[in-house]
Amino acid sequence: MDKLRDATLLFLVKKSDGEIKNICLAMKKRGFGMNRWNGVGGKVNDQRETIEDAARRETKEEIDVDVQDLNKVAELSFYFPHNPAWDQMVHVYLVENWNGEPKESDEMKPKWFPINELPFQEMWPDDIFWLPDVIKGNLLKGMFKFGEKDIVLDKKIDIVDKL
Numbered sequence: 001m002d003k004l005r006d007a008t009l010l011f012l013v014k015k016s017d018g019e020i021k022n023i024c025l026a027m028k029k030r031g032f033g034m035n036r037w038n039g040v041g042g043k044v045n046d047q048r049e050t051i052e053d054a055a056r057r058e059t060k061e062e063i064d065v066d067v068q069d070l071n072k073v074a075e076l077s078f079y080f081p082h083n084p085a086w087d088q089m090v091h092v093y094l095v096e097n098w099n100g101e102p103k104e105s106d107e108m109k110p111k112w113f114p115i116n117e118l119p120f121q122e123m124w125p126d127d128i129f130w131l132p133d134v135i136k137g138n139l140l141k142g143m144f145k146f147g148e149k150d151i152v153l154d155k156k157i158d159i160v161d162k163l
Contacts, residue, residue, distance in 0.1 A: 013022035
């Protein structure tokens with residue numbers, strides 16, 4: 001099996017009493033994932049760009065925020081048998097410290113959500129299976145296989161001790 005293309009997904013979070021209370025999602029305005037709430041992120045540009053650098057760059061481009069400490073919380077493999085060009089390994093981060101306030105760009109419109117009011121019906125259909133565990137503080141490795149019309153055909157999620 002070919003090595004999957006690396007991509008990033010980053011969520012700004014606000015904690016209170018040690019627990020995540022709010023998460024910043026962004027409405028994708030164009031391209032892959034359009035009209036869905038998601039974290040920010042995207043493809044690693046080239047062999048010289050690290051995954052962490054890509055996460056920082058994408059966050060700056062998409063919501064004009066400079067992130068500080070990246071806390072990696074998941075590695076998720078996505079397969080699209082009907083369109084293998086979309087296959088990717090997504091490195092997921094939660095970030096508690098950043099500079100600036102999230103701002104709308106041509107690509108993304110950010111909004112803060114209380115964690116008990118996440119709009120799962122307007123997100124990728126896999127998110128409901130893993131994002132709640134990440135919010136609770138678990139580290140995950142997962143695999144999702146999507147059919148046409150973004151139907152989840154298969155999934156496997158493991159809580160792990162380290163990534």
